[in-house]
Amino acid sequence: xxxxxxxxxxxxxxxxxxxxxxxxxxxxxxxxxxxxxxxxxxxxxxxxxxxxxxxxxxxxxxxxxxxxxxxxxxxxxxxxxxxxxxxxxxxxxxxxxxxxxxxxxxxxxxxx
Amino acid sequence: xxxxxxxxxxxxxxxxxxxxxxxxxxxxxxxxxxxxxxxxxxxxxxxxxxxxxxxxxxxxxxxxxxxxxxxxxxxxxxxxxxxxxxxxxxxxxxxxxxxxxxxxxxxxxxxxxx
Numbered sequence: 252x253x254x255x256x257x258x259x260x261x262x263x264x265x266x267x268x269x270x271x272x273x274x275x276x277x278x279x280x281x282x283x284x285x286x287x288x289x290x291x292x293x294x295x296x297x298x299x300x301x302x303x304x305x306x307x308x309x310x311x312x313x314x315x316x317x318x319x320x321x322x323x324x325x326x327x328x329x330x331x332x333x334x335x336x337x338x339x340x341x342x343x344x345x346x347x348x349x350x351x352x353x354x355x356x357x358x359x360x361x362x363x
Numbered sequence: 364x365x366x367x368x369x370x371x372x373x374x375x376x377x378x379x380x381x382x383x384x385x386x387x388x389x390x391x392x393x394x395x396x397x398x399x400x401x402x403x404x405x406x407x408x409x410x411x412x413x414x415x416x417x418x419x420x421x422x423x424x425x426x427x428x429x430x431x432x433x434x435x436x437x438x439x440x441x442x443x444x445x446x447x448x449x450x451x452x453x454x455x456x457x458x459x460x461x462x463x464x465x466x467x468x469x470x471x472x473x474x475x476x477x
Contacts, residue, residue, distance in 0.1 A: 340406070354405070
């Protein structure tokens with residue numbers, strides 16, 4: 252069964268600090284992995300996408316890594332801002348299949 | 364581009380009533396997805412349309428749920444009769460292709476059934 256597990260479930264950090272979110276998956280065959288950001292009351296918005304051959308992808312202060320061998324990904328937030336407070340969802344896409352596998356998300360709270 | 368448009372944004376209804384959620388996908392996108400999001404189960408795919416044709420409705424929880432896509436720019440998700448356990452946020456998403464291409468999500472409809 253295709254599964255995506257994220258950790259931690261939630262975290263609180265002070266503004267300006269860094270944090271790292273983890274994602275482990277068992278989806279096979281693998282096509283790509285995306286990190287989505289979901290603000291409260293909004294729909295998820297894609298931050299990064301990585302395919303099998305990519306190890307790192309950055310989008311501003313967000314940096315995602317992928318280890319396809321161990322089936323692990325991480326999302327690193329640098330110099331956090333209050334606007335980074337949101338839920339971050341790891342989404343894995345299998346090859347030749349429209350059914351995405353969603354993680355439960357990590358809720359990040361940035362405090363001043 | 365206005366993005367995926369959903370209406371209403373919030374819906375509060377009594378148990379037994381009919382509820383209709385609406386979605387306008389991004390122009391040019393030929394795939395449309397309806398999802399349900401709850402705290403307990405996260406995001407779940409309800410139904411997938413490709414070129415206005417329902418391809419996979421295996422995620423529709425019961426016969427009380429139905430979805431239509433009469434044309435490329437409009438889709439509805441209907442619940443009749445509604446029950447309290449249907450309370451959730453319902454998202455519509457669209458994409459240009461399946462799987463490998465990004466799905467763009469709408470703002471969602473928060474449904475509360477009392």
